[in-house]
Amino acid sequence: xxxxxxxxxxxxxxxxxxxxxxxxxxxxxxxxxxxxxxxxxxxxxxxxxxxxxxxxxxxxxxxxxxxxxxxxxxxxxxxxxxxxxxxxxxxxxxxxxxxxxxxxxxxxxxxxxxxxxxxxxxxxxxxxxxxxxxxxxxxxxxxxxxxxx
Numbered sequence: 001x002x003x004x005x006x007x008x009x010x011x012x013x014x015x016x017x018x019x020x021x022x023x024x025x026x027x028x029x030x031x032x033x034x035x036x037x038x039x040x041x042x043x044x045x046x047x048x049x050x051x052x053x054x055x056x057x058x059x060x061x062x063x064x065x066x067x068x069x070x071x072x073x074x075x076x077x078x079x080x081x082x083x084x085x086x087x088x089x090x091x092x093x094x095x096x097x098x099x100x101x102x103x104x105x106x107x108x109x110x111x112x113x114x115x116x117x118x119x120x121x122x123x124x125x126x127x128x129x130x131x132x133x134x135x136x137x138x139x140x141x142x143x144x145x146x147x148x149x
Contacts, residue, residue: 001141003046006130009081010048011040013072021071022050022125024087026057027064034058038070038125039103046145048083048125049099054091059121062087070125080133083125090122 014020022036038048048070052058062068066088072081090096099122129144 001132001143003127003143003145006081006083006127006132006143006145007040007045009079009132010072010083010130013074013079013081014038014040016075017073020048022058023069023071024058024061025065025067026061029065032057032061036070036123037103039099041098041102046127048127049095049102050123050125051096051099051103051120052123054119054121058123059089062089062123068125078134078136080135082131082133083127084129085125085127088124088126090124091119092122095124096120096122 018037019035020038021033023031023033025031036050038050041047041049066086068085068087070083070085072083073079100120127145129142129146131143132141133139
């Protein structure tokens with residue numbers, strides 16, 4: 001599996017479920033797991049985008065430790081994809097608009113718990129590797145993104 005195939009699979013899973021699980025670690029090295037609404041922006045291959053309130057615990061954890069993992073799955077759980085990487089916090093209004101255009105239609109719950117007056121930050125998840133697991137066959141395939149050009 002190539003990095004391009006991994007990214008295509010991520011896009012398929014996002015299209016199917018509109019959700020993923022994000023794992024961050026706080027400054028005490030405790031993991032925190034939560035559902036997120038991710039999106040991919042075509043011309044920015046190798047990255048996954050999300051938004052958060054700038055004062056959220058998630059953003060504080062990312063500031064302390066930008067390493068993170070994401071978990072994607074199909075609705076039938078026939079494919080599960082673990083993705084590792086680092087998160088950049090982006091405050092640029094243009095990338096925020098681009099991200100909201102990409103994922104905005106799926107942010108129903110987010111808008112209920114994040115006040116509109118809150119300043120939004122874009123979480124740019126830069127993929128460093130992925131592991132595909134296919135439970136029915138037992139297949140596990142790992143791809144390191146740095147190793148490919």
